[in-house]
Amino acid sequence: xxxxxxxxxxxxxxxxxxxxxxxxxxxxxxxxxxxxxxxxxxxxxxxxxxxxxxxxxxxxxxxxxxxxxxxxxxxxxxxxxxxxxxxxxxxxxxxxxxxxxxxxxxxxxxxxxxxxxxxxxxxxxxxxxxxxxxxxxxxxxxxxxxxxxxxxxxxxxxxxxxxxxxxxxxxxxxxxxxxxxxxxx
Numbered sequence: 286x287x288x289x290x291x292x293x294x295x296x297x298x299x300x301x302x303x304x305x306x307x308x309x310x311x312x313x314x315x316x317x318x319x320x321x322x323x324x325x326x327x328x329x330x331x332x333x334x335x336x337x338x339x340x341x342x343x344x345x346x347x348x349x350x351x352x353x354x355x356x357x358x359x360x361x362x363x364x365x366x367x368x369x370x371x372x373x374x375x376x377x378x379x380x381x382x383x384x385x386x387x388x389x390x391x392x393x394x395x396x397x398x399x400x401x402x403x404x405x406x407x408x409x410x411x412x413x414x415x416x417x418x419x420x421x422x423x424x425x426x427x428x429x430x431x432x433x434x435x436x437x438x439x440x441x442x443x444x445x446x447x448x449x450x451x452x453x454x455x456x457x458x459x460x461x462x463x464x465x466x467x468x469x470x
Contacts, residue, residue, distance in 0.1 A: 287404055288312045288329060292322040292348070293337040293366065298391070302335065305393055311400075319343025323351055326358045333403055335387070335396075338367040338374065346381050353382030360410075362403040366391065 289306050293299040294317050306313040314329060316322040318341045326334060334352070338345035345365055352358045365383040367374060375386050385399050 286310065286312050287333070287400075288314065288331040289400065290314045290316060290322065290325055290329065290331040290334045292316045292319070292334060292340065292345070294318060294340055295337075298389075302391065302396075305396075306400075309397065317341075319345070319348040322348050323355075323358075326352060326361060327355070330358075331361060332407055333362045333364060333400060335364050335366055336383075338365055338369065338378070346377060349378065349383055350381040360407075362407065364396075364399055364403070 289311050291299045291302045291306070291313060292315075293302070296317070299315050299317070303313040303315055314325055314331060316325050320342055322334065322336065322340075323343075325331075336345045336348060340348070343351075345367075349363050349365065352361060352363060362384045363382060364385045364387055365378045366387045366389060367378075368389045370388055378386060384403060387396060387399070
């Protein structure tokens with residue numbers, strides 16, 4: 286179930302948005318200021334963050350910039366929410382890494398459409414990344430079978446195991462291949 290973090294110091298708006306997101310089937314989390322947003326994002330790894338620009342402490346711009354610089358959170362989609370309708374505010378948001386914008390008062394149909402679009406993009410990227418890892422593991426496994434030097438790391442070992450399962454080799458042969466992959470980095 287996709288996880289969405291709502292960050293707004295307006296308790297009424299954030300509670301209402303959380304309720305709407307949960308009614309759409311998402312897991313919704315809340316934060317009321319920038320520092321707690323960063324902590325929750327690092328801990329919970331939400332798929333999307335709905336981030337108000339005007340927050341106590343760190344501004345939404347500062348939070349977004351920090352999220353996009355941090356390797357643990359850089360791929361989380363950020364939708365900035367603002368009452369500011371001027372173009373400069375949006376441009377600044379895009380410069381710090383925002384993926385999209387919502388102007389308050391929030392239109393829930395627009396929120397839903399943007400969330401669906403960003404989740405579809407994330408699914409595509411995740412699928413593409415997994416496919417690339419499978420291809421890399423397959424190439425390295427092929428190199429191993431040909432007696433060529435290879436380097437296969439722990440994440441790729443998962444794909445090597447999937448490949449071994451799909452080949453239907455007996456346990457002894459598959460175990461020899463696993464040992465060989467681990468011994469010949």
